[in-house]
Amino acid sequence: MNICVIGKVPPIQGGVSSITFDLVSYLANKGHHVSVVTNARSVESAYRETLQEEDWAFRHYGRNKNGGSLRIVDVPTPSRAYRHIPDGQPFLTQLTGVTLSVARGSDLILSYYLEPYGLAAWLAGTVLNKPYIIMHAGSDVGRLMNRSDLAPTYKAAIRGSRAIFAGLRRPFLGMGLSEDQVVEIPPRGFSSWFTSAPKQTRDGGQVHIGVYGKAGQKKGTDALLLATAKALDQGADFHLLLLGNGYDVYKSMIHELGITENVTVEPFIAPWKIPQFIDRCDAVAFLEYDFPIKFHSPGVPYEVLSRGTCLIVSNDIVGRLGEPRSAELPDQNLIEVDPRRPDSIAAAIVSICSRVENAHEIGSRGRDLADWVGDSSQWNAFVENKLQLACAPADTNHYGWSSVVGWLSRSTKADPEGMLEKLWVEWREVDAQSFPNSMVEAYAFSKYLEERALQDIGTSELKSELKLDSIRLWQFMDCQDDYFAEFDNGPDATDDQLHPLVTSHWCTTEVDGKELIFFRTPNLIQAPVFEYGPDLKALVRVCDGRTPISRIPDEIGLRSTDVTAMLQRLYDQGVIIYVRRMPDTEEN
Structure with a gap:
């Protein structure tokens, strides 16, 4: 091609x-x-x-x-x-x-x-x-x-x-x-150059702890530097190698912590040379945590593991690495730390420095995890195959009950008699329209049931589960409405000029005795769900684009810090934007 x-x-x-x-x-x-x-x-x-x-x-x-x-x-x-x-x-x-x-x-x-x-x-x-x-x-x-x-x-x-x-x-x-x-597309392994490059063994000397990639608080940089100072104070003898271009903002922190002599910053290098950097280290840390994009899947941990080097990894990331064995067990294959607690990172560094051969053994066992994922050749072959099939015509007919039922998982569990399938057959005989995919068809069917058939048929449990399935599908249905509202949240705007505005569509329902609010965001991915308690109800009510941030705490009777935290969460989830408007003028 x-x-x-x-x-x-x-x-x-x-x-x-x-x-x-x-x-x-x-x-x-x-x-x-x-x-x-x-x-x-x-x-x-x-x-x-x-x-x-x-x-x-x-x-x-x-x-x-x-x-x-x-x-x-x-x-x-x-x-x-x-x-x-x-x-x-x-x-x-x-x-x-x-x-x-x-x-x-x-x-x-x-x-x-x-x-x-x-x-x-x-x-x-x-x-x-x-x-x-x-x-x-x-x-x-x-x-x-x-x-x-x-x-x-x-x-x-x-x-x-x-x-x-x-x-x-x-x-x-x-x-x-x-x-x-x-x-x-399936999960991707590490690039082939991580296994094709020959392993360069360390020849002793001072312990090297490495980090490569972007710097920042959520990347664990602040916690690592604090941990470095703590570990050095505890007598650990090591050097920290930071590979990246974003460490200029940390110069003063490194100086104030008194660790300048134990830290070296090197610029980003070509990705096919990263294996050489990893081989220079006795352990490499990847400390990302609280990353706002939950389906983000970083590749650095597997790259480190593929080289047989000890991986120090945050507890946020460790759950995504297949089934790694705990760092407390004798057959550990990585070291898990909590970047919210720099002491845990410092303890790991001190442990490595006291017996560096243990870190090398952990790295050797860690290669099993990398082998479980494999390199990128299988993923590349998958993409190649899909590119070759890209010109195949799309099927826009309906997809059959076996495809539709997969989107109604809660409802089908509450329907042991199989009544839903019978109703679907009846519905398709009456409504023969084509749907672009089975999920859209499942949503149309759920609305049909909700609005007509289940008014007189079905148990209360089935009705409740159907309502929840329907809302869950609704969160992914693009209504193609105009989400956009004119706004200006420039850096010079003050809290008196910024007005939170809910731009996401939302609805509420009761689940297991709790009232929940479901939002449909512009990207149709976040699908945020919150318990719709009195504080959130009051906040959503005033996020109308007319109430400035400065007035909201008094309007709803909450502390400013609580309001700020709630607004930040809604903003990060794509539920609200900040509208900057001139004060309303009265008409003559």
């Missing part, structure tokens, strides 16, 4: 860039001709990898022995000639324009990450009449698509695609895509 890919590649740092380059290299080695259109050379310094001459050569390797080829097409870095007001980088226009030329001879266009790559694929694919496929990550659909002013554009691009490669099916089925259009 001739494939045009729009996305991130090195020197952009991060998982999406690394995954994209690994995938296109695989496709080229399988005999496909791949052209990558990217704005990677324009990435800002905070997220730029330092590539050496041999790295650039590796990035541009051209044709290979299997007859395939890989070409990286870098769009120009915007200069003064691109200047416009308001100032901004015209990346979407650049990527689209270059793709219009590059993709003319391509069989299809593949993009990875919605902004701006998925949108560029949408525009170029539409102009060229080429099938385009969008693959999403975590932060684009979890954060960007949950903003009410961005979501309509992303959804339009997704609906027009030949397929969306998704980690979650429900939100995209709820947008009305066909079953064939939503391709659920």
